[in-house]
Amino acid sequence: MAPLHGVWAVQRDGASLRLTLTCFRLFVAEMSTAAPVPSNGVLHGNEHRFALRVYIEDTDLGGVVYYANYLKFFERARSDLLRVLGINHREAIENGVGVYAVVEVKIKYRRPAKLDDDLIIVSRLMQLRGVSLAIEQKVLRGAELLAEGTVTVAFLSAEGRPKRQPDEWLTKFRGLLSSE
Amino acid sequence: MAPLHGVWAVQRDGASLRLTLTCFRLFVAEMSTAAPVPSNGVLHGNEHRFALRVYIEDTDLGGVVYYANYLKFFERARSDLLRVLGINHREAIENGVGVYAVVEVKIKYRRPAKLDDDLIIVSRLMQLRGVSLAIEQKVLRGAELLAEGTVTVAFLSAEGRPKRQPDEWLTKFRGLLSSE
Amino acid sequence: MAPLHGVWAVQRDGASLRLTLTCFRLFVAEMSTAAPVPSNGVLHGNEHRFALRVYIEDTDLGGVVYYANYLKFFERARSDLLRVLGINHREAIENGVGVYAVVEVKIKYRRPAKLDDDLIIVSRLMQLRGVSLAIEQKVLRGAELLAEGTVTVAFLSAEGRPKRQPDEWLTKFRGLLSSE
Amino acid sequence: MAPLHGVWAVQRDGASLRLTLTCFRLFVAEMSTAAPVPSNGVLHGNEHRFALRVYIEDTDLGGVVYYANYLKFFERARSDLLRVLGINHREAIENGVGVYAVVEVKIKYRRPAKLDDDLIIVSRLMQLRGVSLAIEQKVLRGAELLAEGTVTVAFLSAEGRPKRQPDEWLTKFRGLLSSE
Numbered sequence: 039m040a041p042l043h044g045v046w047a048v049q050r051d052g053a054s055l056r057l058t059l060t061c062f063r064l065f066v067a068e069m070s071t072a073a074p075v076p077s078n079g080v081l082h083g084n085e086h087r088f089a090l091r092v093y094i095e096d097t098d099l100g101g102v103v104y105y106a107n108y109l110k111f112f113e114r115a116r117s118d119l120l121r122v123l124g125i126n127h128r129e130a131i132e133n134g135v136g137v138y139a140v141v142e143v144k145i146k147y148r149r150p151a152k153l154d155d156d157l158i159i160v161s162r163l164m165q166l167r168g169v170s171l172a173i174e175q176k177v178l179r180g181a182e183l184l185a186e187g188t189v190t191v192a193f194l195s196a197e198g199r200p201k202r203q204p205d206e207w208l209t210k211f212r213g214l215l216s217s218e
Numbered sequence: 219m220a221p222l223h224g225v226w227a228v229q230r231d232g233a234s235l236r237l238t239l240t241c242f243r244l245f246v247a248e249m250s251t252a253a254p255v256p257s258n259g260v261l262h263g264n265e266h267r268f269a270l271r272v273y274i275e276d277t278d279l280g281g282v283v284y285y286a287n288y289l290k291f292f293e294r295a296r297s298d299l300l301r302v303l304g305i306n307h308r309e310a311i312e313n314g315v316g317v318y319a320v321v322e323v324k325i326k327y328r329r330p331a332k333l334d335d336d337l338i339i340v341s342r343l344m345q346l347r348g349v350s351l352a353i354e355q356k357v358l359r360g361a362e363l364l365a366e367g368t369v370t371v372a373f374l375s376a377e378g379r380p381k382r383q384p385d386e387w388l389t390k391f392r393g394l395l396s397s398e
Numbered sequence: 399m400a401p402l403h404g405v406w407a408v409q410r411d412g413a414s415l416r417l418t419l420t421c422f423r424l425f426v427a428e429m430s431t432a433a434p435v436p437s438n439g440v441l442h443g444n445e446h447r448f449a450l451r452v453y454i455e456d457t458d459l460g461g462v463v464y465y466a467n468y469l470k471f472f473e474r475a476r477s478d479l480l481r482v483l484g485i486n487h488r489e490a491i492e493n494g495v496g497v498y499a500v501v502e503v504k505i506k507y508r509r510p511a512k513l514d515d516d517l518i519i520v521s522r523l524m525q526l527r528g529v530s531l532a533i534e535q536k537v538l539r540g541a542e543l544l545a546e547g548t549v550t551v552a553f554l555s556a557e558g559r560p561k562r563q564p565d566e567w568l569t570k571f572r573g574l575l576s577s578e
Numbered sequence: 579m580a581p582l583h584g585v586w587a588v589q590r591d592g593a594s595l596r597l598t599l600t601c602f603r604l605f606v607a608e609m610s611t612a613a614p615v616p617s618n619g620v621l622h623g624n625e626h627r628f629a630l631r632v633y634i635e636d637t638d639l640g641g642v643v644y645y646a647n648y649l650k651f652f653e654r655a656r657s658d659l660l661r662v663l664g665i666n667h668r669e670a671i672e673n674g675v676g677v678y679a680v681v682e683v684k685i686k687y688r689r690p691a692k693l694d695d696d697l698i699i700v701s702r703l704m705q706l707r708g709v710s711l712a713i714e715q716k717v718l719r720g721a722e723l724l725a726e727g728t729v730t731v732a733f734l735s736a737e738g739r740p741k742r743q744p745d746e747w748l749t750k751f752r753g754l755l756s757s758e
Contacts, residue, residue, distance in 0.1 A: 073260075073267060073269065073338060074257060074258060074259055074260050074267055074268060074269040074338070075257065075269050075336075076257050076269040076270050076271040076336055076337075077254060077255065077256050077257045077271070078254060079254050080253075080254050087253060087254055088254060089253070089254040089255050089256040090256050091256040091257070093290070093293060093294045093297055094293055094297065094458050094459060094460075094464065095290045095293060095294070095458070095464060095466065097458050097459035098454050098455070098457050098458065098459070099454060099457035099458070099459070099460075099461045099462075099513055099671065100454075100459075100671070100677050100679065101459045102459075102679075104454065104455060105649060105653075105679075105680040105683070106455065106646045106647070106649035106650050106653070107646070109645060109646035109649065110273070110275045110646050113273060113274055113275060113645075113646070114273045114275070117273055117274065117334075121334070127333075127334075128332070128333045128334045131333075131639065131640070137640050139640065139642075139645075139687070139690070140645040140687055141686065141687050142684075142685070142686050142687065143645070143683065143684070143685050144682075144683070144684045145682070145683050146681065146682050147679070147680055147681050147682065150679070150738065152308070153307075153308045153311075153459055154297075154301070154307075154308045156255075156256055157256075158253060158254070198690065274638050274639065274640075274644065275638070275644060275646065277638050277639035278634050278635070278637050278638065278639070279491065279634060279637035279638070279639070279640075279641045279642075279693055280491070280497050280499065280634075280639075281639045282499075282639075284634065284635060285469060285473075285499075285500040285503070286466045286467070286469035286470050286473070286635065287466070289465060289466035289469065290466050293465075293466070311459065311460070317460050319460065319462075319465075319507070319510070320465040320507055321506065321507050322504075322505070322506050322507065323465070323503065323504070323505050324502075324503070324504045325502070325503050326501065326502050327499070327500055327501050327502065330499070330558065333639055378510065433620075433627060433629065433698060434617060434618060434619055434620050434627055434628060434629040434698070435617065435629050435696075436617045436629040436630050436631040436696055436697075437614065437615070437616045437617045437631070438614060439614055440614050447613055447614055448614060449613060449614040449615050449616040450616050451616040451617070453650070453653060453654045453657055454653055454657065455650045455653060455654070470633070470635045473633060473634055473635060474633045474635070477633055477634065477694075481694070487693075487694075488692070488693045488694045491693075512668070513667075513668045513671075514657075514661070514667075514668045516615075516616055517616075518613050518614070
C-alpha cells in the first residue's frame with residue numbers, strides 16, 4: 039500500500055481527500071469482512087488461471103491427491119473458463135442446447151499434490167473446431183509443475199450426437215486463440 | 219462506482235488526481251488479473267463462513283448435488299475453520315500428533331443445490347470436549363437453507379485412539395465458543 | 399432345490415454318477431473362467447446384504463475410508479435392494495415417473511474400514527410411508543460393526559415435489575416389512 | 579440339506595461320491611445362505627476381466643458416468659489384478675516396501691456408461707520394466723467398447739522415489755506377459 043500513500047500525500051484538497059480515503063477504507067474493509075467468495079479464475083491473454091486448495095476428500099491412503107481427482111481439478115478450471123468467457127453451460131444443458139463431453143484425456147503426473155496445497159490450474163485453448171475443443175491444462179504449486187495434460191471435449195446435442203457449438207461461443211473462443 | 223466518481227469530480231488538483239486515478243486503475247487491474255486465490259473462509263464472531271461453487275463432479279443424474287458430496291462441502295469448511303484459527307492439521311498428521319476423525323453425522327437435506335450454484339457453508343462450534351468437537355453446519359444459497367447438520371469429530375492418536383487435543387488448540391476453540 | 403431331489407433319486411449307477419460329476423466339473427470350470435459378475439446383494443427375510451471391497455479411491459490420507467464414502471456404500475446397497483425387489487429406478491427416472499432423493503441421514507462411525515477390506519452392507523426397511531422410506535443400514539467387516547445409520551428417502555416427481563410411490567412398489571416394500 | 583444325504587446314500591461308488599457330496603454341499607450352502615461376495619476379477623490368459631455396476635455416485639447431471647470416474651473403474655480392476663496374482667499391495671504400503679503410483683494416463687471415451695450398466699473392465703499388461711508397468715485397459719458393456727486407454731504406473735519407495743519392484747512380483751508379471 040506504500041505507493042498509494044505517497045499519492046495521497048500530494049493531494050491538497052482536504053475535503054475530497056478525506057472522502058476518497060473514507061471510500062477506500064470502506065472498500066478495503068468490505069473486501070476483508072464481507073461474505074467469502076468461491077474461487078474465481080482469471081484470463082491472462084489466452085491463458086486461464088484457476089486456484090484451488092487440496093482437501094482431505096482429494097487425498098488417498100498414499101497421503102497425496104488420488105490420480106482421478108486431477109481430472110476433477112481440470113474440470114473445475116474448464117467450467118470456470120466458460121464462466122469467465124460468459125458462456126452459460128448450465129443453461130445450455132437445461133434448455134437442451136447441448137452439453138460438453140470429454141472425448142479424450144492425456145495426463146502426465148510429475149509430482150504429487152498434498153493436503154492444504156494451494157494449486158493453480160493453467161488452461162490454454164489449443165485447437166478449435168466446430169464441434170470440439172482441445173485444451174492444454176497444467177497443475178502448478180507455485181512454480182512447480184505437478185501434472186500436465188490435454189483434454190479434448192466435444193459439444194453434444196441432447197441426443198448425444200456431435201453438434202456445432204453456438205456461433206457466439208465460437209467467436210469467444212476465436213478471440214481467446216488470437217490473444218497473446 | 220458512481221459515488222467514487224463524485225468524489226473525484228470535486229478534486230481540483232489535476233496532477234494528483236491523475237496520479238490517484240492511475241493508481242486506482244492499477245489497483246483494480248491488479249485485483250482482476252493477479253494470480254487467483256482459492257476460496258478462503260472468514261470468521262464472524264463464532265460463525266465461520268466458507269464459499270464454494272458447485273461443479274459437474276458434484277452432481278448426479280438427478281441434476282442436483284449428490285447427497286454424499288454435502289459431507290465433502292462440510293469437510294472443506296471444517297478444514298478451513300482450522301486454517302483460519304491457525305491450527306495446522308496436516309502438520310499434526312505428518313508428525314504423528316494426531317488426526318481428526320468424524321464419529322457422527324446428522325444431516326437434513328432441505329432443497330437441492332445445482333450446477334454453478336454459489337454456496338456458503340456456515341459452521342458453528344457447538345460443543346467442546348477434551349477429545350472431541352461438535353459442529354453445526356449449514357449449506358446456504360443466498361438466504362435459502364439447502365442442508366443442515368451436526369458433525370462430531372474426535373481427535374485420534376496415530377494408533378487411532380481418542381486423544382486430548384493440544385492445549386493450544388483447545389484455547390483457540392474456547393475463544394471461539396465465547397465470541398458472539 | 400426340490401427338482402434336484404428328483405434327479406438324484408433316480409441315480410443309482412456309475413454312468414449317471416459320471417454324468418453328474420462331469421456336469422459339476424463343467425459348472426465349477428464355468429464359475430472360474432466365465433465373465434465375472436458385479437457384486438449382487440441378497441435378501442434374508444427382511445434384511446438385504448450387499449458385499450463390496452474397499453479400493454484406493456475410497457481411502458484418504460489417514461489410511462482409512464473417507465467419511466463421505468460410507469454414504470456411497472449405503473447408496474449402492476439401497477440401489478441393489480431396489481434391483482432385488484424388481485424395482486427399476488433408472489426407468490422411473492428416465493420416464494419421468496419420479497426419483498428417490500435422500501432427505502435425512504444419521505450415521506455413527508465405529509471403526510475405520512481399510513484398503514482391501516471386504517465389507518457387507520446390511521439394510522433393513524424400518525418405516526414405510528406413501529412418499530418416503532426409512533432404512534437402517536450397517537457396515538460390517540465380518541462380525542465387526544464399522545458404521546451404522548438411518549437413511550430417509552423421499553420419492554419425488556420430476557419437478558422435485560414429494561409424490562406417492564407407485565402402488566406396485568409399495569406392495570413389494572410391505573412384503574419386505576412383514577417378512578422375518 | 580438332510581434329504582440330499584439320504585439320496586446319495588443309495589449310490590455305491592464310494593470315494594468319488596463322498597468327495598462330490600462334500601463339494602456339492604459346500605457349494606449349495608455357500609450359494610444360498612452365505613453372505614454375498616464382492617466382485618472378483620478373473621484371468622483369461624494374459625487378460626484380466628473385472629465386473630462392476632454403475633451406481634448413482636458415478637453419474638453426473640448429464641445422466642452418464644462422469645469422466646473422472648472411469649479412472650476409478652480402471653483402478654479397481656488394476657487392484658483386483660494384483661490380488662488375483664497374489665500381490666499384496668496394502669501390505670507393501672503398510673510395511674513401507676513401496677506403493678504403485680500412476681505416472682501417465684491416456685484415455686478415449688467412445689460411448690457413455692449409464693446408471694445400472696453392468697460393465698467389464700478388461701486389463702492387459704503391455705510393458706514391464708523394473709520400476710514400472712504399462713497396462714492397456716478397456717471398459718466394455720457387453721460387446722460395446724465404451725472407453726479405452728493406457729495407464730502407466732511406477733513403483734515408488736516410501737520416500738516417493740522410483741524403486742525396482744520386488745523380484746517375486748516381476749516373476750508373476752513376466753508369467754502374465756508370456757501367457758496367451
